[in-house]
Amino acid sequence: MSASLDSGRQLPPQTTLRHRLAELRGPASVPRPLDARALAALAANPGCKRRALLDGAGVDKTALAEKLGSPSGFGQSQFAIARGNAFEAKVKADGGRELLRLLGVEEPSAVDLPDLAAAGPQGRAARTALALREATEAGRWALLDHPMLAVEVAGAPVYLEPDVVVVHPDGRWTVVEIKSFPMIDGSADAAKVGAAARQAAVYVLALGRVAAVTEGATVAHSVLLVCPKDFSNLPTASVVDVRKQLSVTRRQLARLTRLEEIADAVPQGVTFDVAECSAEQLTAAVEAVPHAYAPECLAACELAFHCRERARAADVVEALGRSVRGELGGLTTIGEVLAAARGEAGDPEDPAVAALRRAQALRTEALACR
Incomplete structure (x- = not known):
């Protein structure tokens, strides 16, 4: 009797979507979480249903590209990742003393460092929201190290983890982005600063959702970019206005087709399970989802080489830009x-x-x- 009741029970839409995405990803595959870098790239090409579905399902696009025979060099090297982690650790050492110096705070004891530990991303996001509200109400400086923020993308929740969020005594919240590329004579590589600004704009957008329900809170439209000074490892900072990137990101993410619509258009039985499927099966699965290739994808997507090959084969003008x-x-x-x-x-x-x-x-x- 209970089995018949369960079979007739209507699952909530979000539960149904999670099940469908798990089927597409592969039941044994661990989902790859979206981060701000991926969201910024997704916002730059909102017409690409292929990337939206693969990212929403948490498919490992690097492994998928290799299985398809079109591996991409996109992504950071292990050396760059290690260097970035070491520099971030230096900026945050001793209770964030170096970061506080860049903020103009002379007395570290006047700054709160709330504990954001909680179970799972949902728990951490709730704990972050509570810490932000408490710090704003107290009217004190606070540094939130790797807070967890939530934003909805194409109808599905995405959890983001900025380097630092600073709460000012006046209730203003500022995103801090720590990068390991150098700032020489007060300026850094324009392309890298632009990429950092687009990534930080995603954090500002997510932070704004929490500020909207927090009395007295405002989110700064400029972020603090912290980089090594000249050729040393000494941290220095620059204020970057991200209002333009924020406007573009908000508009582009709103244009994304909802994941339910994209997933419903994919034939039943299609899966992107890299561990279980052959290259031929994965190729057919990928081709079942429309893409919107542009040359800019080469710097932002692991499947760019595969999609470029297909675009050239189809003779479409999009391959030219x-x-x-x-x-x-x-x-x-x-x-x-x-x-x-x-x-x-x-x-x-x-x-x-x-x-x-x-x-x-x-x-x-x-x-x-x-």
Whole structure:
């Protein structure tokens, strides 16, 4: 009797989604948690249902890419990870003395260091929210080391762990991002600072959800970027305004198709279980989910080489970049573009076609003059 009742019981939507994602990942596979770096990359390409589903299911994309025969060099080296961990430990040593110096706090005893230990990510997120509220109510400085924040992405909860969150006596909360790349003469590599800003914007977005239900709390729209000074290991800091990155991240994450819709469109029986499936089975599984490849993916996604190969095989203009795709209007393949340029196809009144034919004429004229 109880078995029949269980079989007819309607599971909550979130439970059903978790079961479906577990099936896609593989029952024995441990889910890979999303982090801010992955969320920033996902927000930069919200049209890619493939990445959204694989990340939402917690699939190990590095192992998947290797099994598909298209391993990617994306990711940090072990040396870079070790160097970053060592520098972060130095910044946080002695109760965060170096970090407090950068914040202009002369007396470390005036700063609270709340214990954020709890069971599981949900427990840690709840403990972090409580510590933030208590520090704001007390009107004291507080350093939260590796707090846990929660944000919803495509209908599923994601837990994030910034390096540090600082609570100011006036109720302002500031995200601190600690990086091991050098800051020479007060400035660092623009590309690396931009990547750090996009990552920090995800933390600011998640922190804002807690501040919205905490009286007297505000979240700073600038983050404190801490890096080694010049060629030494001495920490230095720079304030980075992330309002632009925050706006883009919020808008792009809101555009993501909900995971339920993507998962429902995948045929039953499809799985990304790297340990159990052959390369042919995984290739068919990956191809069952649409992708939105762009050259920018090469710096942000482990499956970029595989998706680039498929995009080139399909002759789509997206393989040339989003800006090129935007300029070509209704021309969707490289073959159509070349045919339009040669005058073999396309509407002459179409601005994209007219521009291509003009470019072809200029090229022909230039070659004739050589």
